[in-house]
Amino acid sequence: MTFKKAFAAAMVVATASVGASFAQAGDKLRIATEGAWAPFNFIDASGKPRGFDVDIANALCEKMQAECTIVTQDWDGLIPGLKVKKFDAIVASMSITEDRLKQVDFTDPYYTGGLRYVAAKGSKFDTSRAALKGKVIGAQRATVAGQYLEDNLDGVVDIKLYDNNDAVYLDLKAGRLDGALSDELPTYEWLKSDTAKGFEYKGPAFAKDDKIGIAVRKGDELRQRMNKALQEILADGTYDVINAQYFPFSIY
């Protein structure tokens, strides 16, 4: 039976290639981050994920005495990936929102952010709803900034949604966007760089009660362990040391 044999062979190879490793959930944790959200998480020239989120994740793992691997995953695949157990936690500067809480659980916040517009220096860019009318505004897809635009300014501004924040900056610089909406702190980092010459914050930061947490699967006891570890690094000063490496002010 030519077909049956060939088919059987195909199944063997296909199964082998899937490499179904039957992982046991123990003290080995896989933590996902995005890698395109400097200075919180980014990939350096040696290909390693680095940044505030990565340092916090490693500090927590040390307290929990867990062996952690940090993996990177495109932003819009993070929550779907967590749900299908591609990884155990997301430490990627993710805001705690009601929409997300329907999908995943969050730890206590580990820092607080806010939204802020950025546009070319000297450009007429007023952040009131009326003044924004007709402007082309960029933001990252599936972020608080992107959804703020969709929820509040749909039909008022021309919304462009990007796969990552680096792409937003590229298009801001290329002049395709009149302005961008993003989290205040990553923009703070970008504005310090050479490529950001000629750009500045526009208007004050808003939505400042933006609590950033670590996402875990619903009902996972990892949440309690992480909360406990978070309290520990806050108490023993580890957090402050990490904070100081990235920002001259406290972001907690």
Add this chain to the structure above:
Amino acid sequence: MIELQGFGDQLLAGTLVTIELALASLLVGLVLGIAGASAKLSDNRIARSIANAYTTCIRGIPELLTVLIIYFGATTVLMAVASQFGYDEYIEISPFAAGVTALGLTFGAYATEVFRGAIQAIPGGQREAGQALGMGRMQIFLRLIMPQMWRLALPGLGNLFLVLLKDTALVSVIGLEDIMRKANVAVGFTKEPFLFYLLAAFIYLSLTIVTMVLVHYLEKRANRGLERGI
């Protein structure tokens, strides 16, 4: 001199991942292609319709979607199947495995048609001759059909491999560290899109050239008996 800001090594590492991915997918795809062609040419109606559904679906759905569906969906499906057998632990599918599965499925669907055409191009008389010599079905397939099928299928398979090579760029969306993702990371870091995407383009071009040379060599080898005979 071009300033790569330290990302040269990264691109090289990405190139290796791309090559590994392409070769692994080729292997899976070839097996699926032969199985698919056998199914399409078999007398079994169920086998034929499964093979038809497979090639129709894969050839009509964008590769990007296939990759995403496999990445997010395969775990759920596998775990559902496993739990039927009483296994409830988590089954992990790495981005690499998901990429190989998706690209292998795609290659296999197109290769099915190539193999089918090749098998059909072999005169029926040869099969009868084999039967007259008392060869079994498997023997006929392995000793008569297969060697000739390769020769006839090679040009088509070569083209498919070139397509596969380019499709590997799509797996960057599920986090595999291939050429494309390394280029994306470099662009994010340096804000030099033109340089790094052009560099990526030239790496893919070089891989294409290498493949073309190899396929040309293989074709020559496969045809060597033929040239002498005529």
Add this chain to the structure above:
Amino acid sequence: MDYSVIAQYFPKLLEGVGTTVELVLVSGLIGTLLAIPLGIARHEKNIWIRALPYAYIFFFRGTPLLVQIFLVYYGMAQFEAVRESALWPYLREPYWCAIIAFSLNTAAYSAEILRGALDSIPKGEVEAAQVLGMRKPLIYRRIKLPRAFAVMLPAYGNEIILMLKGSALASTITLLDLTGMARTIIARTYTPIEIFLSAGVIYLLLSVVIIWVFRIVEKRLNPQQSVKIA
């Protein structure tokens, strides 16, 4: 599977279909117009006429479409000269960048298909036309191109389907085509399997429609062939 999500967001997905169809039609048209001179140049014997189109086709067939889109969209925009040129009002729009990348890409593939078809025309037909005193342009217009179009139709149909699938990459440069819409919906609902599968089914239906249209055109263009077979 959560079917209510599919029902709720299906109209949104259909909005994306419009963009997808538009992208395929517009770039298919531009691509074909570009492919005709390119294919003819590749068919000609003069090496100087052949060389440049060859390089063009080689580049676009040897690199991933994703790289090409990024080069056009992010790469070009990096240059001051491009941003100050008269073309910038077009190049700044993701829509036109997608059209440019898709058109250039499909032109390269279609040109090769056209060349193959032109090469396959029997010499005798061309010689007959020469004997009748027809000049080259007239031979192309009256004999070679009409014959080639009929021959290349099935292959060209496949190319259009490949472009439909390639158009999914428009979502990577902010366009809300079918895939872009799917990804934006998933950003809210976190149900990748349901939404991507629905999008996949829609793509499948679109490619069935394309196959169907090409079958009708083929019957009209090659009636003599269907008669011969019958």
